[in-house]
Amino acid sequence: MSQLALVSGATGGIGKCVTERLWSEGYSVLALGHTITKVAALNDFFLEQPYAGQYGFAFAMDLAHETDLWRIHSLMQSTLKDTPLSLLVVCHGAAPAPGPALYAGNAMREVYGTDVLGAYNVCALAGRYMIEQRQGGIVLLSSLHSKMTYPA
Numbered sequence: 001m002s003q004l005a006l007v008s009g010a011t012g013g014i015g016k017c018v019t020e021r022l023w024s025e026g027y028s029v030l031a032l033g034h035t036i037t038k039v040a041a042l043n044d045f046f047l048e049q050p051y052a053g054q055y056g057f058a059f060a061m062d063l064a065h066e067t068d069l070w071r072i073h074s075l076m077q078s079t080l081k082d083t084p085l086s087l088l089v090v091c092h093g094a095a096p097a098p099g100p101a102l103y104a105g106n107a108m109r110e111v112y113g114t115d116v117l118g119a120y121n122v123c124a125l126a127g128r129y130m131i132e133q134r135q136g137g138i139v140l141l142s143s144l145h146s147k148m149t150y151p152a
Contacts, residue, residue, distance in 0.1 A: 002054040003086040004028045004079070008063060008122045011038035014141055015091030023049065023056055028083060031058040032072065032122070054083065063118035073125060088126040088138045092119045 005022045009015035011033030019031050019042065029046070033039050039060040046056030059075070061068035076085070092115040123138060130136030 002026070002028050002083050004030070004083040005087040005089060006030045006032070006076070006085060006122070006126055007089045007091065008032045008118065009091030009141075010058060011035055011042050013091070015089070016042070018089050018091060018141070020045065022087070022089070027087070028054040029056040030075065030079065031056070032061055032063065033058060034060065034062060036060045062114065063121045064114045069121055069125065072122070076125070076129060084133045085126060085129045085136050087136065088123065088130070089141065090119050090122055090138065091141045092116075 003026070005027045007015060007019045007022065007029060010019040010029075010031035012035075015033075019029055023029050023046065031039075031042055033042065039058045042058035043056075046058070059072070061071055063069060063072070119140065123140075126136070127138070130138075
């Protein structure tokens, strides 16, 4: 049976690397990202690479918004009929370019709000499926915020 991985933050940085590695290891992959052009490029990657997983799809959505949560919920319902969710990889932590602009106004609050809320939402959603299936694992990664320095 094919293994299915759901990767959020899959279109850049460590999330993209994880997505490509899981694909090359034979996982079917549902990849989530914010930027439409990067999502399109990831879908091209799935089409151009030698057949590894059963299928790979990338979708543009913001997991901090309820509308997009319903979209991924519907997608998972239709997908998980045939293939159980084996792995959720949450790669949140990307931010606008580091520097003074990041700390102006509410920018930092918005970035963290999206990252934390999006991570919570995708874990809660995928976790329900994993509990029902009695299998699966969750990996949380952060690739940028942990390296940022804050102004004195």
